[in-house]
């Protein structure tokens with residue numbers, strides 16, 4: 001685990017891929033106000049234990065948790081958090097039921113239906129639905145500067161794009177979510193994916209989003225096409241091509 005200070009009081013706990021064939025890392029974010037913090041994402045349990053240990057050493061307690069969505073690699077720390085408010089989508093339960101047996105331990109206490117705000121000391125969080133990767137997706141903006149995109153943008157820890165994953169097999173929803181992110185991109189905005197390095201360069205961010213849109217439009221119009229069909233038609237490539245079949249509809 002590496003702790004990266006994005007700026008004073010805004011920390012990224014960055015984990016490397018933890019199996020030898022994997023290429024995706026994982027991020028947990030901690031936003032500090034005095035001796036309290038708001039956490040965005042809680043990883044797998046094994047990641048969150050390390051974050052908790054570090055916070056304890058710093059004498060910082062967790063007041064809020066905000067989840068971009070409720071897939072298993074994002075929620076592992078929720079049962080370890082005591083007394084904090086857990087912000088999550090109204091559709092959290094639907095997603096949890098698909099992946100987790102005793103899902104009651106992971107449910108949000110503060111349900112987001114459309115959008116909400118959280119003022120935390122000097123920090124302003126704006127939370128809104130964004131349902132491309134998953135139907136319970138939330139987009140979180142911090143201080144008009146940082147955008148937590150969850151798995152709407154998946155990268156490796158060097159910033160290379162991994163293939164979009166439409167877990168509801170709905171490419172149109174994912175097109176909409178990428179367009180929403182695109183509309184928020186301006187100079188000095190940092191995109192914070194849950195997997196992969198932060199993106200700070202505006203051109204890099206826009207290129208990444210355009211590449212995703214190219215893919216999503218292609219599969220939206222060609223629901224049975226293979227990954228190779230996509231590369232042939234567009235000359236665009238991604239890491240994680242094995243996930244393509246998860247987006248596809250069987251021919």
Ligand SMILES: [Zn+2]
Nearest residue numbers: 071073074151
């Ligand atoms: Zn994930």
